[in-house]
Amino acid sequence: MNKDTVLARADQQYTVAYDMHYKAKNLHEALGLYTGIVAAHPETHEAEYSRMQIQNIVRRVVPKQELEDAQVSLAYAHLGQALPPDVKP
Numbered sequence: 001m002n003k004d005t006v007l008a009r010a011d012q013q014y015t016v017a018y019d020m021h022y023k024a025k026n027l028h029e030a031l032g033l034y035t036g037i038v039a040a041h042p043e044t045h046e047a048e049y050s051r052m053q054i055q056n057i058v059r060r061v062v063p064k065q066e067l068e069d070a071q072v073s074l075a076y077a078h079l080g081q082a083l084p085p086d087v088k089p
Contacts, residue, residue, distance in 0.1 A: 007044060013037050014046040018053070027057050 017033035020026050034050040034057075041047050058067065076082070 006041060010037060010041040010044040010046040013040075014049060017050065021053060021057070027061065031057050 013033065014037055017030050017037060020033055021030035024030075031054065034054050037044075037050040038047045038054075062070075
């Protein structure tokens with residue numbers, strides 16, 4: 001498959017995902033479509049746009065404190081350290 005075909009396909013898939021997200025308001029379906037674009041076309045602009053839209057959905061559906069707690073836990077895990085007792089997992 002040539003580069004132009006890949007870019008056209010990524011663009012078409014992003015358009016469908018975006019419409020599902022903002023027109024149909026189906027966040028579950030849009031999330032799946034965005035993650036599919038990232039997996040199938042990771043080096044395209046559409047993959048980068050999809051990553052941003054995934055973050056928009058995450059911020060919309062995950063409570064702020066839960067998201068912050070998860071980020072702290074993830075950082076500790078990547079540092080190879082156990083969570084301190086005063087930090088919620």
